[in-house]
Each structure stands twice: as C-alpha cells, then as structure tokens.
Amino acid sequence: MENPTRQAAISALLDELATNCERPFGDARAMPPGVYTSAEFLSLEEREIFSKEWQCVGRASALGKPGDYLTASIANQPIVVLRDEQMGLRAMSNVCLHRMSVLLEGRGNIRRIICPYHAWNYGLDGGLKGAPLMEQQSGFCKESYKLPAVRCEEWQGWIYVTLDQNAQPVHTQLAQLSELIDAYGMTDYIETFHEEHVWDTNWKILAENFMESYHLPMLHRATVGPHSRLEEMECPPGYPAFNYHWITKEASLPIGNAHPDNNRLTGHWRKTTALLAVYPTHLITLTPGYFWYLVLQPRGVGKVHIRFGGGLAPEFITDPEANAHMATLKSLLDEVNAEDKRGVEAVFRGVNAPLAKPGHLSHLERPNYDFARYLASKLAAR
Template sequence: MANPARTISLQALMDDLQTGCERSFSEARSMPPGVYTSAEFLAMEERNIFAHEWLCVGRASALSEPGDYLTARIATQPIVVLRDEQRQLKAMSNVCLHRMSVLLEGRGNVRRIVCPYHAWNYSLDGALKGAPLMDRQADFCKESYRLPAVRCEEWQGWIYVTLDDSAPPVHAQLAELNELIGAYGMSGYIETFYEEHVWDTNWKILAENFMESYHLPMLHRATVGPHSRLEEMECPPGLPAFNYHWITKEASLPIGNAHPDNTRLTGHWRKTTALLAIYPTHLVTLTPGYFWYLVLQPEGVGRVHIRFGGGLAPEFIADPQAQAHMDTLKKLLDDVNAEDRRGVEAVFRGVHAPLAKPGHLSHLERPNYDFARYLAAKLRTH
C-alpha cells in the first residue's frame, strides 16, 4: 500500500519523470519513487505500453509439436500461443466466445481447445468445432465463431506477441540488436529449464536490477560478485527498443566462454557476455556457451510474475558433460536469483518511505537512464 506521504498526482509524477529524463546522463538520477508505487502509473503503463508493444512470452522451441501451447497475458487480455497442425506458431485470444471464460491455463499439449465451463471447443486454428446442445438454438451458427487472432512473430528463437496491428515487425525494431549479437547464434541455443515465480516488487525495479551490473560485487558477494570486475564492463547508449551492456572476461564457469567447437565467435567475442534488456519486459544474459532470461508481467504495483528459463549453446548440448554443466549453471542461477529477490524486494519497501528520493546514477547505470527515457517517451505517445 502506498504511504499517504508519498501521494502525488499522476500528472505531477509524469512531470517529475520527464524532468529527470531531460537531464544529461552525467546529471542523471534514478526515477521518482511514485513510478514504482502508483497504481495510476501502472494503469497508464498497461494502456500505453503493454497494449501496444511487442512482448516476449518464451522460446519457440518450447512449442515443438502440433498442439503444444503456452498461455500469457497482454495487459488484461489472456492469450494462448500454440503450434498448429501445420507446425506454424499461432496466437489467439484465450477467452471463450460463449460466456467469456478463460480457456487454457499454463503450458501443455491439446488436440482441441476445450472451454472448462460449458465445453465449447475450438480447433488449433481457433475455429469453433463443438458447442453442446447449441443446435437447439435456431439462430446459432457455429461457423460464425472463431477466436480472435493476435499478432505473433519469432525473432532469434523467441516468441513475441502484440495487440497493436500497426506495430512495426519485431525484426525491424530489433535490427540493430541483430547486428550486435548475430555472431552468437542465439536462435540455436537450446532451452533446458523453465520455471515461473512471483516476487513482491514492482516490475520496473526488477527490470532495472537486471539492466545494471553495478550491484554485482555487493549484492552477489556470495556468488558471482568475486568474479565481477566493474572496470571490465561497457555500457553504451541504448537504442529505442532495447539497451545492453557487455562484460568481457574469463568466465567463472567453463560454459561462459565459447566451446572449442564453436566457430561462430572469434577473438574477444569468445569471452564476451551480452546483457540485453529488450523493452519493456524481456531480459537476457547471453554468453558464448549459455543463456538465461526473465520475462516479466506485472501483477499489480507490488507483485511481478516471472518466466525464468535458460539453456546451452548447441556445442555444449553436444558435449558429453552437458548435463553436469547445466546442473552447475542452474544451481548458480538459483543462488543468484535468491540474492536478487532480496535486493529488489528491499528496494520496493524503500521506495514507499516518506524520506526516499532519487540519487545520482553511476556510469554503469546508463541502461537505467535509457529505460527511464523509453518509459517517458512511450507514456507521452499514446
């Protein structure tokens, strides 16, 4: 619950955010506390950002067979993404056309989409195929019912969806990112684990935590902190659809560097990790040997649903020690996530404090500055 002392009008909050974003990076500060605590601000994000942007919902390889599906939500719209009988990816409204029940939950495989309420059922292309006893209604025409389609595209092995028919294609928006990371061959990386979690923090606090490595030596002092040299990190200016930073080093895990059989990467790229924040909610750590990711979905101001997954580059998948490498990585990531959760939940408690105010950003928090400017621009646009 927001502290009454922090109450501020939405317009005043937007003005504060905009004023901060007009500062040069050398004068940049963190975002005003209200952007994390205001329910009105979140509602505006749902309307102006989530209802219009391309949103990642997971890896295409998770839907390998006809009937494989996953469910997600775009703002208040439940959706289902599935592999149809022609092995094409399709996204549709996940709401029955009868009495508007949500149809499918979680992930799985189906031959038909069956409503759990009255058993209306749909083919994998969304056409209504069965509606018990509705033949007794003279005006009912089964052929007139089809689940509304949702735009769905694949980029680098990721599935993206949007409700905005006018949004430029994903590959166009991420063309510059494709150039930056193309040599990694991310589309060929194999997902080996997937989980879902809910943390008690604002989605932007978690996103910002991923975007900067300034916190690694302290927050992660029991895990990756001792291997994190801040002087080795590069934080270039971001682009309109994403920000990124690089760490070039000898990895603490063997799979952090390129496998000897990897011929895609040369020179320093064989030891370079890319940390990618694809707006608004897709966060990827991409190394020459493995990747892991978070996909965020706000559940109110103070809770965030997290899709958490990762896996190996193809050379490590083929390696006899692949399982051992993956077990070691998963243990490390679980420990790192536990540290991050403590950190971002502490920040969420802190932003409610009457005496809290934004502080100056470090040079390693350039991605956070770019993220704030992205938010301000998108919230002004729609």
C-alpha cells in the same frame, strides 16, 4: 471521468520523470518513487505500453510439435500461443466465445482447446469445432465463431506477441540488436529449463536490476560478485527498443566461454557476455555457451510475475558433459535469483518510504537512464 486530483498527481509525476530524462546522463538521477508505487501510473503503463508494445512470451523451441502451447497475459488479455497442425506458430485470445471463461492454463499439449466451463471446443486454428446441444438454438451458427487472432512473430528463437495491429515488425524494431549479437547464433540455443515465480516488487525495479551490473560485487558477493570486476563492464548508449551492456572476462564456469567446437565467435567475443533488455519486459543474459532470461508481467504495483528460463548453446547441448554443466548453471542461477529477490524486494520497501529520494546514477547504470527515457517517451504521448 478521471479524478482531477489523481490526474494532477500523475501529470506531476510524469513531469518529474521527464525533467530527469532531459538531464545529460552525467547528471541523471534514479526515477522518482511514485513511478514504482502509483497504481495510476501502472494503469497508464498498461494502456500506453503493455497494450501496444511487442512482448516476449517464451522460446519457440518450447513448442516443438503440433498442439504444444503456452499461455500468457498481456494488458489483461489472456492469450494462448501454439503450434498448429502445419507447425505454424499461432497466437489467439485465450477466452471462450460463449460465456468468456479463460480456456487454457500453463503449458502443455492439446488436440483441441476445450473450455473447462461448458466444453465448447476449438481447433488449433481457433475455429469452433463443437458446442454441446447448441444445435437446438436456431440462431446459433458454429462457423461464425473463431477465437480472435493475436499478432505473433519470432525473433532470434523468441516468441513475441502484440495487441497492436499497426506495430512495426519485431525484426524491424530490433534490427540493430540483431547486428550486435548475430554472431552468437542465439536462435539455435536450446531452452533446458523454465519456471514461473511471483516476487513482491514493482516490475520496473526488477527490470532495472537486470539492466545494470553495478550491483554485482555487493548484492551477489556470495555467488558471482567475486568474479565481477566493474572495470570489465561496458555500457554503451541504448536504442529506442532496447538497451545492452557487455562484460568481457574469463568465465568462472566452462560454459561461460565459447565451446572449442564453436566456430561462430572469434577473438574477445569468445569470452564476452551480452546483457540485453528488450523493452518493455524481456531480459536476456547471453554468453557464448549458455543463456538465461526473465520475462516480466506486473501483477499490480507491488507484485511481478516472472518467466524464468535458460539453456545451452548447441555445442554444449551435444557435449558429453551437458547435463552436468546445466545442473551447475541452474544451481548458480537459483542462488543468484534468491539474492536478486532479496535486493529488489528491499528496494520496493524503500521506494514506499516517506523520505525516499532518488540519487545520482553511476556511469554503469546507463541502461537505467535509457529505460527511463523509453518510459517517458511512451507515457508522455498519452
């Protein structure tokens, strides 16, 4: 039974969030502090968002041969995504059907999924192939065991999973986004690095930081800030499943603009960067020459697990200077991430302060307003 006092506090917080979202954008404020600090609010997110929405877990190109796998967790459910023997993409529960140990960790390549506890082992289709000494139990039937499947789809080269069997297909939910960015050919971009980190902040603070470029001149004054002019940024209204904004400029790095061999992009698109936020947690910077991304997973209200990766457009992959370009980009992104980490951890300390109070949003923070409206729409239906 829910604690009435806590339930009343959550209802009041949701009312405050909804009231702000009902304001016209010109009068909108940042979200209230409790959205970031309340454990009950996070529990509501786990139930109404993370257990139902499509969530990205990485690039399909990272799973290049049979047995390649990656692991993730959505709404406290460990999952594994792998290439089967026919090079099909499969997702399934990453929990043993015997005594419920987690099976695989990280990324790698396997012939079978072997439980580290009692060596029950499963094929790449999830079916149980072996269980030591279990034939001595008359009630045991190996054929009755198969790891539960999890819905898995690919969009623009990304792997998405969901626990909701009734969710609309990813390509349907993101149809408008496909129309906006198809000319980039993001499906063919190749991931060249992948890392995982944990930062001391709330997942939404990091998501919002990515969604707006208003902070670039100040927070990133030692890196990309001097090249960031606020008047170059366009922040159109978002859509139900995503928001986005554009920056059109002559890039400071050669790979920020289209390669001479790129015949997909024309005119200003050859030097336009798209910043994409696919709800709830997939954040992409897509340029004509490279991409980088964050995929977020909350670890309580004050920590967020981050999948951080990036790579090059196909023309730069085949360019003789590809390695040098990617090394330069990775070095820059590491510095930018360090600046962002300081910024979002400072915000988390601030939202916990007794006198913290949200202020008006800039016109360049339209994506943050749309993100708040997304959260309100999902959580109000509780």
